Amino acid sequence: MLLHLLNRAPSSSSVHQDVLRAMGEEDGLMLIEDGVFGAVSAQVQHFPGLEGRLFALREDLESRGLAGRCDASVTIVDMDGFVALTEEAQRTVSWF
Amino acid sequence: MLLHLLNRAPSSSSVHQDVLRAMGEEDGLMLIEDGVFGAVSAQVQHFPGLEGRLFALREDLESRGLAGRCDASVTIVDMDGFVALTEEAQRTVSWF
Amino acid sequence: MRYALLVLGGPYSHQAAHSALRFAHAAIARGHRVDTVFFYHDGVHNAAHFAAPPQDEPHLVDAWCDLQRTHGTALQVCVAAALRRGLLDAREAERHGKSGASLEPSFELTGLGQLLDIGQTHERLITFAP
C-alpha cells in the first residue's frame, strides 16, 4: 500500500487526475498544503471512489479557514496522524 | 489593447481558462516557454475564438521540437516579433 | 521606447530569467532602451554572487552584469524579498551580523516603491514569471 501526497488544489492544477490514475485500489491519498482546498464540499468531486482513503491535514485546513468546510467523506488527520499514515504505508509518493 | 503572456501548458494548469475570461475582444495572447505546448494541433482547442490574435514564440517551439507541430491557426513570431507585439500593445499582462 | 523588465523567477530553476535576458537583447536590437530590470519574488536569486553553474551552461548572473555594463541597464532587487531569501549586500550583511555579502555588486537593493516608479517612468514593463 502506497500513500500519495498531493499539495495542489484541483481548481488550478490537473495533477490530481494523474494521481488518481496512478493509485492502486488500496492506496491512500493525503491532501496537504494547498491540496486541502480539494477537500471542501464544492471541490471534493474531483476525488471520486476514495471512500475511507482520502485524508486532509488538519493544520493546513485550519490555517486556511477550512476546518468547518471539509467534506464529510474526507478523513481529517493532524500531523501526528499524518506520521501514522506514513508508518502504515510501505512508501509515499509526493505529487506537485 | 492588451497583450497577455502565458507560460503554462493547458494540459497541466488551468490558468489558460482565466486568461481567456479576462481577455478583451481585441487583446492578443502570446504563448511562451511551456505555454507553447498549447500551440500544437492536439491542444490548440483550449484557445477558441482567438483567430489572428494567438501567437507562439518560435525559439521556444524550436527548442521543444514543436516547430513543425504548431497548429496553422497560431501565428509564429520570433523574439523580434514578440518585442514588436509589446510595442503595439498598451500594456502586457503575464499569467503563470 | 523605454522598457523595463520584472523578473519573478530564479535562474535555472525556471526559464523566466532566460526569457527576460533574450527579450532584453531583442528589444535593444530593435532600437529600444532597456533601462531597468527589477527582481522580485524568487527572481532575486538572479543576483546571487555565489552562483557557480556548470561551465557548459549559460552564467545568468554574469549575463545580467554584461547587460548593465554594455547598455547601462539598472539591476534593482527588492530588499524585502532578497533578505528573506539570503541575498544581502555588505551593509545589510553587517546589519544582520553576517560577514561579507551574497549580493553581486552590480545589483542594488531597493524598495518596492521603486517598482511602482518604474511603471510610471518607463513606457513598457514586461513581467517574466516562473
Added chain:
Amino acid sequence: MRYALLVLGGPYSHQAAHSALRFAHAAIARGHRVDTVFFYHDGVHNAAHFAAPPQDEPHLVDAWCDLQRTHGTALQVCVAAALRRGLLDAREAERHGKSGASLEPSFELTGLGQLLDIGQTHERLITFAP
C-alpha cells in the same frame, strides 16, 4: 522507525520547508528518528547562511540547525543543485574564486548518490515539494 525527508522547495517561497519541519517534529514526538534531511532542487535555499527573514516570521535556516543540534539530524545538500543556485561552502567558494561561503555551516554538500543511499538505509523517505 528511521525516517529521512527530501525537501525540494525553498523556504518562504513555498510551504514545503515548513511542512517538512513540522513533519520532522511530529515524527520525533511519535518516537521515530529523523536521521537525515536531504535538500535538492530549490530546497537547497534552506541552507542559505545569509537568510535574514523578518523578525515576526519563523527563521527556517535556524530551525533546521536546531533540529540538527537537538536530534542529531544530518542536513545534506546536493552539491550540483547548490552550486548553480549560489550556495557554496568555503572549499567550493575558493574553487570558484569567491571569498567566504554562502552555505550555513550546519549543512554539508554531498552528491546525489547519498540520496539513493538514504533511500536504502532509512525505512521511510518522505518528499516535500514546492
Added chain:
Amino acid sequence: MSEITEAPHGDLLVMLRHAPHGSLWLREALDLALVGAAFGQSVSLLLMGDGVWALLRGQGPGPLGQKGSQSTFEMLEMYDIERLYIDVDSLEARGLTRDDLLLPVIEVPTSELSTVLAGHRQIFNF
C-alpha cells in the same frame, strides 16, 4: 449581476490569483499593493482563481507561526484602497459567496473582467 456601476479606473491593479499560505505569492502581491497605497496611488485588487480563498473568514496563522494575510487586507482598507474586485465565477466554482468573505467586495462577472483590466494604468498579475 454586476455591481460595476462606474467605469473601473485607477493607477494600480494588483491581481491576486494564488491561494494563501501555500506560497509567498499572495503576501508579496499584497506588499506591493500596500506600498502603492502608501505612496498615494489609487489601488484596486482583483481576486481570481484560487486567489479568492485569500478573503475567506476564519483563517489563522500558519502552523509555524507565519502571519496570515488578514491583517494586511485590513491595513489596505485603512489606506482607503479604492476597489476590491472579485471574479464571481472563481468564487462560485469554490462554493463560496460574498457572505463567506472578510471584506465587502465588488463582484465582477466574466463579461466585465477585461473592462477592469483595461481601466488601470498599471497591472501586476500575481
Added chain:
Amino acid sequence: MSEITEAPHGDLLVMLRHAPHGSLWLREALDLALVGAAFGQSVSLLLMGDGVWALLRGQGPGPLGQKGSQSTFEMLEMYDIERLYIDVDSLEARGLTRDDLLLPVIEVPTSELSTVLAGHRQIFNF
C-alpha cells in the same frame, strides 16, 4: 494494449512529469536516474503528464545555449537503463504516438500504472 509482459520491478523508479526546457525538474530528475544507473541500481523511468514531451524527437538546445535532455537520455541508454515506461493516456492526449519519440518505450495503460509504482523499491516523483 499493454506491453508489460512481466511484473515491473526494480530498485529505482524516477517519474518524469514536467516538460523539458521550461524548468529544471526534468534535468535534475534525470541526473538522479543517471547516478542510480552509475551506482549499479536497476533504474526505470516513467514519463507521465507533460513529462512525455521530454522524449519528443527534434528538440534543440535552449536559446541561450542550455543543453537539451536528449544527450542525457542517450547516456541512460548507454548505462543500460532497465525500463522506459510511458503513460499512454498522457501521450495520446498530446496527439503523440511512439513514432514521435527518441527512444523505444514500454506503453503503460492507466490500469497498470499502479502496478509499475508498486513494483519498485524506491520512487522519486519529479
